[in-house]
Amino acid sequence: MTDVEQARDPVAAVDALVAAVDPGLTSPGVDSSDAVLVTGPWLAGTSSLLAALRERLPEHRFVEADDLGPVEAPAAVVFVVSAVAPITESDCALIDRAAQHTDLVIGAVSKIDVHRNWRDVLDENRRVLAAHAPRFADMPWVGVAAAPDLGETKVDELVDLLRTRLDDDEVKRRNRLRTWESRLDAVIARYERDGAGADRHARVEALKERREAVQRDRRVSKSERTIALRSQIQQARVQLAYFARNRCTSVRTELQEDVSAMTRRRLPDFQAYVTTRVGEVVDEVEAGITKHLGDVAGELGLTAPDQPPPPSPPEVPDPPLKSRRTETRLMMVLGAGFGLGVALGVSRLFAGLAPGLTIAGLAAGGVIGLLVTVWVVGMRGLLSDRAVLDRWIVEVTNALQAVVEERVATRVVAAEAELTADLGRRDEADAKATAAQVAEIDAELREHAIATARAAALRDRRLPPLQKALETVRAELAS
Ligand SMILES: Nc1nc2c(ncn2[C@@H]2O[C@H](COP(=O)(O)OP(=O)(O)OP(=O)(O)O)[C@@H](O)[C@H]2O)c(=O)[nH]1
Ligand SMILES: [Mg+2]
Known part of the structure; x- marks a missing residue:
């Protein structure tokens, strides 16, 4: 133009x-x-x-x-x-x-x-x-x-x-x-x-807040999980020990009841029966421990601890029934004396009542005296066996209790170590994930900072001529 x-x-x-x-x-x-x-x-x-x-x-x-x-x-x-x-x-x-x-x-x-x-x-x-x-x-x-x-x-x-x-x-x-x-x-x-960077301001602020939140969440969840694990293990220790003691007490009561109703016929099988019951209690406690520890791990989102080989039940010693020789002999003597007394009494009674039956009375007295002797000796023997068995049961269940309590303690300690290690691994994975998230946020923040710096440089370059043009236009408008 x-x-x-x-x-x-x-x-x-x-x-x-x-x-x-x-x-x-x-x-x-x-x-x-x-x-x-x-x-x-x-x-x-x-x-x-x-x-x-x-x-x-x-x-x-x-x-x-x-x-x-x-x-x-x-x-x-x-x-x-x-x-x-x-x-x-x-x-x-x-x-x-x-x-x-x-x-x-x-x-x-x-x-x-x-x-x-x-x-x-x-x-x-x-x-x-x-x-x-x-x-x-x-x-x-x-x-x-x-x-x-x-x-x-x-x-x-x-x-x-x-x-x-x-x-x-x-x-x-x-x-x-x-x-x-x-x-x-x-x-x-x-x-x-x-x-x-006015347009980026909101985004940058949101990013900074997210960064802060991500790190805070991680810190909080880490300490929460550590505390939870500690308290759960503590609880497991107390509850399982109580459970084990309880099982021992009830099996002792049960076996003692069996002893108080003991007959001669049941006596030979009793030791085998006690051995079975003891084994059952050991298994029950073992299963209880496994379940409880598995639940703890599940609640904390960890892998259940490994199950160790089953424990061997405590040795059940023979009940000390045989060592009663002297006592038995004494009982025989006393029983025989008692039987003789009864026999004499009975034969005298016959002689007094009917003198013709003296011989028969003597024979009947002898038979009755013998029967009484056998019964007294047998009864005395059974009662003494029951007392011995009762003491034996207490010993056996005490040994059982020691075994299961030790089992609880060992397994809880092992589980604590395993779960703590697993928690550590998970924490590490979490830390990695958090670091990746933070790095991503940081990269975006850096991008914004660079873009803003570029825009500022552009502004510094472009503003003077633009402002000059604006001043010229305004001067023209004012004139
Ligand atoms: N008395 C009187 N009424 C007027 C006059 N001009 C417009 N009106 C009335 O004002 C009302 C709005 O008139 P419009 O011309 O449609 O106004 P508008 O601004 O185009 O309205 P919208 O497009 O609806 O916002 C109508 O009822 C008109 O009759 C005027 O000069 N005198
Ligand atoms: Mg209109």
Whole structure:
């Protein structure tokens, strides 16, 4: 484009001005269009005014916000607000957005046919907007009635204003300057945001928190598991010892009951029976230990400890029944004496009652005396055997108790060692997993830091020319 053409085209002139500051800035990325944007808050009367303007100025294109292209800068913005009340903060945000690429903004207070005090509202609107942004301090304001309940439409002032301003080259120039201003503002803000890592801030914070949480969880679970293992082992020790003692006590009671009802016939098999019962108790306690330790391991998520070879039950010695020779002989003598006494008594009784039966009496006395002797000796022997067996049972069960208690102690100690080792292995695996997780988080944090540093470098490089361009544009707008 030649200088002459540039002088004729105000848009090209402004673009050239900016490019002179920074040759990289060739276009603001927004096209200057000839459309007039008519917009305003809800129910302000926008559509009515738009229709009226289309009728009065058919040579111009009027659009509502939805009809405007995304990169289209309108030639003018008519901001419609109802005369019913002054504008609010949200209306200010609306006008900011509508007029971001356009310098020519005209305020239109609508429905002035029904609101007599519309001039007060208009003054208040002017004041509020001027306070909101200095660029709106000098904007023109008009009153309109595009769809009055009675009488004619009143849009003449607005129509005249648009007619004179829309063809003004100075207005076009200022519109383009305004487009550049808002674009440069946005680009600078973006560089600053990226350079400060604002968009990454939330993610970085979340990552740091996760890192912290991962490490804390690991520490807590490690110490929790160690404490749990210790207390479970302690409990196992106490409960299993109690269980073993209990089994011994009940088997002793059971066997002692058997002894107190002992007969001669059962006597020979009794030792074998006791040996079987002792073996059963040893097996029961062994099974109890295995189950309890398996449960402990299961509860802690560890492998159940290995089962050692079954224990050998304690030796059951012979009951000391045979060593009663002297006592037996003594019993024989006493029993014989007792029998002789009975025999004499019986034969005397016969002789006294019937002297003819003396011989028969003698014989009967002898037989009865012999029977009594045998019975007394036998009874005495059985009672003494029972007492011996009772003591023997106590000895056997004491030995049994010592064996099973020792078994409990050994197996609990072994299980403690095994479970602790397993826990250590698991802790190590956990530590590895945690370290991998933390490393992953650290890698992402590093990436963010690098990206932010890069963005900061880019910002430092790009900001000075952009700021210079913005200053130039603002100076032009102010002049
Ligand atoms: N008295 C009077 N009423 C008007 C005037 N202009 C619009 N209205 C009424 O205001 C209401 C809204 O008018 P619209 O033109 O549809 O307003 P809008 O801003 O396009 O409304 P939305 O698109 O729904 O937000 C309608 O009931 C119109 O009749 C006016 O100048 N005088
Ligand atoms: Mg509408």
